[in-house]
Amino acid sequence: MSQAPQAETFVFLDLEATGLPNVDPEIAEISLFAVHRSSLEHPERDEAGVPVLPRVLDKLTLCMSPTRPFTAKASEITGLSSEGLARCGKAGFDDTAAQTLRAFLGRQAGPLCLVAHNGFDYDFPLLRTELQRLGARLPAHTVCLDTLPALRGLDRAHSHATRAQGRKGYSLGSLFRRYFQAEPSAAHSAEGDVRTLLLVFLHRAAELLAWADGRARSWAHIAPMYAPPEAPSPEA
């Protein structure tokens, strides 16, 4: 199917933003956990056999002041506000933030696979919009995996073979509760949701790695969520 080489590092990411796509949102917080493929192929487990976060784990979390206001709902669920971010002296998603992101990704062994939940419809297009506005690029050959269609697809294939269960929730929180019989911690902070995403991935790691090897999409094929204001030039 895909002729791209296997990703060497998987970068789990989550965005908190000023709203949903209908308001042309801006990123207010981004968190990324970079994990080498070997740590996903052989997940560490606790004494009960439950996957735990890999010991070798690079993290980057940045907060930034958006230029547009939060929707009431976005501010409510994230706990972020324009006033709070400005009070803490946070700059916007600017060249420095883009360079920091680029440097973080650049020190990981490539090729990279970005991983996000509902990423194809939310995180990846929004990140594309912000980077395009700055004329910034990601490392060459970066690909993207969305765990939402991946896990739905894996379960669908399995249920066809086993005539299994009915409709299930696939929100990140629902998946975590189903896999770990526990509440996710720090929901709707970017770092908390990345931690939850990584643990969900680890629960189905072998299947998701195989899915990524065959079906990950090129970052170059991710369209922006909306046209950024004053875009310098189209990005490759």
Add this chain to the structure above:
DNA sequence: TGCCAGGCCCTCTTTAGGGCCTT
């Protein structure tokens, strides 16, 4: 002032409707 997206999936579908999923 109030409202706002959209691709995907499921089902008592397919000439459609409604819910999920992300903030």
